[in-house]
Each structure stands twice: as structure tokens, then as C-alpha cells.
Amino acid sequence: MMITSFSNPKIKAIRKLEERKARQETGLFFIEGLRTVGEAIQTGAPIETLVIAPQLLISTFGQSLLAHPAVQAVETITVSSEVFERIAHKDGPQGIGAIVRQQWHSLNAIPVSSTAVWVALDRIADPGNLGSIMRTADASGCQGIILLGACADPHDPTAVKASMGSIFSLKLVTSDWESFLKWRTGNQIALIGTSDMAPTDYQDITYPRPLVLLMGSERHGLPAEAVAACDALVRIPMQGRADSLNVSVATGIVLYEIYNQSKKLDTIEP
Amino acid sequence: MMITSFSNPKIKAIRKLEERKARQETGLFFIEGLRTVGEAIQTGAPIETLVIAPQLLISTFGQSLLAHPAVQAVETITVSSEVFERIAHKDGPQGIGAIVRQQWHSLNAIPVSSTAVWVALDRIADPGNLGSIMRTADASGCQGIILLGACADPHDPTAVKASMGSIFSLKLVTSDWESFLKWRTGNQIALIGTSDMAPTDYQDITYPRPLVLLMGSERHGLPAEAVAACDALVRIPMQGRADSLNVSVATGIVLYEIYNQSKKLDTIEP
Structure with a gap:
């Protein structure tokens, strides 16, 4: 009926x-x-x-x-x-x-492969940005998204729409900082964050694997405890009057650097 | 009062x-x-x-x-x-x-420097994406944005907000295809477009200057006349189930490749 x-x-x-x-x-x-x-x-x-x-x-x-x-x-x-x-x-x-x-995964139940790349997001409030990040993470071969702090809901209609179906290809995890840091230490996962103040250009380092790329909110940046926990902090250079990028664009730029490096590694070491 | x-x-x-x-x-x-x-x-x-x-x-x-x-x-x-x-x-x-x-510039009144990079957009309908593209174009040193076909209005409140003030640092041009192609031929400006079907990885070419990077809409791609006019077409590689990126993320990824290449050129030829 x-x-x-x-x-x-x-x-x-x-x-x-x-x-x-x-x-x-x-x-x-x-x-x-x-x-x-x-x-x-x-x-x-x-x-x-x-x-x-x-x-x-x-x-x-x-x-x-x-x-x-x-x-x-x-x-x-x-x-x-x-x-x-x-x-x-x-x-x-x-x-x-x-x-x-909804399918949420627990950090400790996830098998971490030696080549895995994850994206961790701290306080990303805009569901459109979160959806766009899911889409790029999927396209660049990431395993999943780890939400730290108060983030938008990936199941928000705007996030789902912006993800263009990628929400179903990624593992979604929500975690507090303490459990997250314990997990990444226990599994020897590299943690690289982005910051406007970082001395290193995002293209000037080699991204190890397994890896978590950590992105903070445009408004707040990364919290001090996160900065302290990172193995490296990288900066996306800018000129003109702009002093920041949209967080989904910034995430895309760094994820594609990571992806491009891994493709070159595959070519060298088949 | x-x-x-x-x-x-x-x-x-x-x-x-x-x-x-x-x-x-x-x-x-x-x-x-x-x-x-x-x-x-x-x-x-x-x-x-x-x-x-x-x-x-x-x-x-x-x-x-x-x-x-x-x-x-x-x-x-x-x-x-x-x-x-x-x-x-x-x-x-x-x-x-x-x-x-509003400040609109006429293509023919613009002095084109030998190092200029412009972004041309075909039928970008979402004002948030347009604003985010303006922000990235500014951060990566572009001169301006050329709007072709029916695009969102850069002065839309959502576009202005997403541009984070970059709308005031960029030259804005609206043009039809014929005038645009005449302008770029007359000024010997390279035209490079992106397409999912392009055979060339976006990292595998050297971007000449002056340059227009041409981006089409996610839904329609580039029109046939545009594809025919391009000096080169490049593709952003993808894996996973994703077969496209958000247009503002895709624009950011290619603009930063162009920007990174120019920085390396500056280093080699000071």
C-alpha cells in the first residue's frame, strides 16, 4: 500500500x-x-x-x-x-x-595494515566539510575517519550528500584523545598534524605508514595536547592575503601528497 | 540616528x-x-x-x-x-x-604577466564551492577567476562567506567561451583542463605560464569545445569506490601542484 x-x-x-x-x-x-x-x-x-x-x-x-x-x-x-x-x-x-x-567501529577492533592511512579530525563542525573530507579520503585510499572532540555527525544529511556515497566505503570511528593516543602508540602508527605555524612544508617530509593525518578546525587549530603528540607538524604554504584554506581543501591537498608519495614508492619498490 | x-x-x-x-x-x-x-x-x-x-x-x-x-x-x-x-x-x-x-574586470583590459595563473570555471553552480575556490586561488597566488557559462554569483552571500575575504584580492571576470578563447590565444596563455577521462596524471606535466586552469562542473564535466581548446587535459587519480572529487577540493589539489612547481622553479632559477 x-x-x-x-x-x-x-x-x-x-x-x-x-x-x-x-x-x-x-x-x-x-x-x-x-x-x-x-x-x-x-x-x-x-x-x-x-x-x-x-x-x-x-x-x-x-x-x-x-x-x-x-x-x-x-x-x-x-x-x-x-x-x-x-x-x-x-x-x-x-x-x-x-x-x-549506522556502523561505528571501535579503534581497538580495527586491524591496522602496514600501509594504512587514516584521517583524524578535531572539532570539524561543518557537515559539508566533513562529507567532502570523506569523499577525498575514499578517493585517496584511506581506511577511515576518526572523529575527535565535538565534530559534525557524518550521518547528517548534508555530510552524507557531500560524501557522494563514500561514507559506505570508510570505517568511521569516534574516540576521545586519550584512547586515540594510546591506540596509535600501541600500534606504532605515525601521527602527522597540520598547522599554520609549523616550520615544515607539507611536501618536504616523507609520510611514514601506517599513518594518521590529523586536521584541526579552521577556527581553533589543533589543541596543545595534539600538537605535542604529533611526530611531525606540516604547513601548507600560502601567498596573497589568504592565511588559511577551507579545511576540506587543506585535507585534500595533504592527502594527495601522501597518495602521490605512496604511488611513487609502489613504482620504486614493486 | x-x-x-x-x-x-x-x-x-x-x-x-x-x-x-x-x-x-x-x-x-x-x-x-x-x-x-x-x-x-x-x-x-x-x-x-x-x-x-x-x-x-x-x-x-x-x-x-x-x-x-x-x-x-x-x-x-x-x-x-x-x-x-x-x-x-x-x-x-x-x-x-x-x-x-561589485568590481568586474574585462578580459581585454587585464595586463597578463608572464607568470600569471588564472582559474576559469565552467558552470560551477554551488556558491560555497565557488567561494572556497576563490580562497584557494588567492592562497596559491592566482590573479583571478574567469566565470564561463552559467556559474554561481561570486557575490552570493554564501560565496562571499566561503571566500573569507579573498573575493577582494582576486580579479573577477565573466566571459563567453568565444571571447575567452580569443583572449587566451591572443595573449599566448596556456589552457589546461581537468577531466576524469584524461590520460595524463596532473603531476606528470609541467604547467607553463601564463596559465589558465580550467575546471568544469562535477555534474557536466567540460564541454566538448573546451576539451578541444585545451593544450593539455589532466586527471586526478583516484582509488577506492570514489570516481570524482568535490570541485573545490579538485581545484585546490591542482592549484597546489602548479604552485609547488613554481616554487621549485624559483629555487632553481632565482
Whole structure:
């Protein structure tokens, strides 16, 4: 039966997931769009419910997603185009959404490979930046994101959208500083942070592996304890009147330096 | 006299500038915040009106801006904190804003130095991405931004905010493709574009000067005529499931490769 009412309890529950509090209480989040739902299905994310608006879901790719083995046993609800537009928060939605269980990983349960690169973020408050960082981390081969301090929620709709599905390819960890530092020491993981005040150009060091790249917020920079714990601090040079970069751009610039160095290593030592 | 009413004609005119149409008709835009207004004043931007909320403007830096020689002859209006919060669209505003005249440059009126780097953008629709690109272009020493096709307005409040004042350090140009290609041919300016399909890694070429780096939209890529006009096309390599990057991150990665190459050139040939 097609849901046509905005006050249907299932629709109200989905809309409630726009709030961080509701996501925390339920451990769920809502995603929509062919790209994002496609990534969730293809990576085997734990989908609890598929939400379909048949009149909007017209693409062949969309149809193929419904036929994917991974979702054959998943509860599916159908909604009217009007209801879907309301929960998708955009014009011209593609008629496919899903309620997905959040997957958080514990630092100590993660096998750390000798070549692993992680990104740790301290107090990154903007969900769009967090989503963009997830996207770049995925593209440059990182294992996951470690959230330290009060960060935006990676399951925020803006973060999910900006990640372009990469949220399903990365391991997500939230940790306090003490546990994080203990983990990286215990696993002999290099910790390199960025700072406007660092003496070293980000291109002038060799990034060891396994590695955590630590990025602070644009507003606060890295806390003193973090600076003290780093094996090295690097700076992105700037000219002109600018004295800082957007944190997702800065993260991309350093991650690609790390990625480029590793590609050259692969070439030298095949 | 302090303006306390939201329906004051000057306040209504400022709020109207949130709309692109009003900005186009008047040639003006509204900026707010210590950082952005500070950059406007310090770079000599054509400020038409300063807007001050005395109870909010409490910082020493804010006071020093009011004493700056560049604004002594500028019309100043004072508004209540409530009115300022409404026009600033944020909590905790710093009590300083300005109406500024837009400065657009004509391609043919620009002296092109032998070392110049420009960024040309085709159909970049998101003002946050445009603002972030302005910020990175400024930090990496670019001369300006050339907007081709239907792009976001660099004077959009979201773009201005994301540029962190860099909008006042860059030359802004809007052009059609034909004039742009004629200009770059006439001035012997290299044109290098990015494309997911390009065979060449962005690190595997030497970027000539003067140079225009051409970035297309994430959704559409570069139009065929643009691809045909480029001296070279480069690709940012990716692994994992990601098949693209956020356009402001991608622009930052290539701009920093260009910047790093130029720094090395400076070292070799002082």
C-alpha cells in the first residue's frame, strides 16, 4: 500500500532522523538518491528499510538496484511522489531512499595494515566539510575517519550528500584523545598534524605508514595536547592575503601528497 | 540616528541584495563580519555604505577598521543589534557590515604577466564551492577567476562567506567561451583542463605560464569545445569506490601542484 500522508508514522520517523538526537537514539540514518542508495546497496551497508516512490524511480539503474540480491529480504515501503519530495528535501528527487543502520567501529577492533592511512579530525563542525573530507579520503585510499572532540555527525544529511556515497566505503570511528593516543602508540602508527605555524612544508617530509593525518578546525587549530603528540607538524604554504584554506581543501591537498608519495614508492619498490 | 525597524528602506534594500537579481540590477552586494569587511577596507574595495551595530562591534580590530583612512568619507548607518542580526543571518554577529560595489574586470583590459595563473570555471553552480575556490586561488597566488557559462554569483552571500575575504584580492571576470578563447590565444596563455577521462596524471606535466586552469562542473564535466581548446587535459587519480572529487577540493589539489612547481622553479632559477 502506498503511503500518501505526511503524518504517517513511518514518514514522521524518517523526518525525525534529520535531527542528530534522533539519529543517536535510534542508531539509524536516512539516505536518498540513486548514487548514495546505490553505494549503500553495493557495499553491503545494513539497510533496514527501502523507501520507493515508483513514479519517480524511472531509471534502469534504479530498477537494477531493486533487483540486487542484497535487498531482496529488506522491508520496502512505497510512498507517493509528494511524500518522497518532502523527505528527500530537494526538487527532482530520484525516488529511492533507505533507512540504514549506522556502523561505528571501535579503534581497538580495527586491524591496522602496514600501509594504512587514516584521517583524524578535531572539532570539524561543518557537515559539508566533513562529507567532502570523506569523499577525498575514499578517493585517496584511506581506511577511515576518526572523529575527535565535538565534530559534525557524518550521518547528517548534508555530510552524507557531500560524501557522494563514500561514507559506505570508510570505517568511521569516534574516540576521545586519550584512547586515540594510546591506540596509535600501541600500534606504532605515525601521527602527522597540520598547522599554520609549523616550520615544515607539507611536501618536504616523507609520510611514514601506517599513518594518521590529523586536521584541526579552521577556527581553533589543533589543541596543545595534539600538537605535542604529533611526530611531525606540516604547513601548507600560502601567498596573497589568504592565511588559511577551507579545511576540506587543506585535507585534500595533504592527502594527495601522501597518495602521490605512496604511488611513487609502489613504482620504486614493486 | 539608529535604525531599529526592519521595514526601514535602507534595511529592506540590504536584504534585497540577498537576491541575485537585485545584485545584478544595482551592481552592489552586502558583506558582513570583521574578517570580510576588514579585507574590503584594507584592499581598498569600493565601499558605498558602512553598517554598524555599536553594541555588537566591541573588538579592538573592529574599532580600528572604523578609524581606517579609507572609510572616513564613507556613509555610515548605525542599526540596532536586532536589525543587524537579521541582515547578517547568523547568531553572534560582530556588528560590522558594508554595501560594496561589485568590481568586474574585462578580459581585454587585464595586463597578463608572464607568470600569471588564472582559474576559469565552467558552470560551477554551488556558491560555497565557488567561494572556497576563490580562497584557494588567492592562497596559491592566482590573479583571478574567469566565470564561463552559467556559474554561481561570486557575490552570493554564501560565496562571499566561503571566500573569507579573498573575493577582494582576486580579479573577477565573466566571459563567453568565444571571447575567452580569443583572449587566451591572443595573449599566448596556456589552457589546461581537468577531466576524469584524461590520460595524463596532473603531476606528470609541467604547467607553463601564463596559465589558465580550467575546471568544469562535477555534474557536466567540460564541454566538448573546451576539451578541444585545451593544450593539455589532466586527471586526478583516484582509488577506492570514489570516481570524482568535490570541485573545490579538485581545484585546490591542482592549484597546489602548479604552485609547488613554481616554487621549485624559483629555487632553481632565482
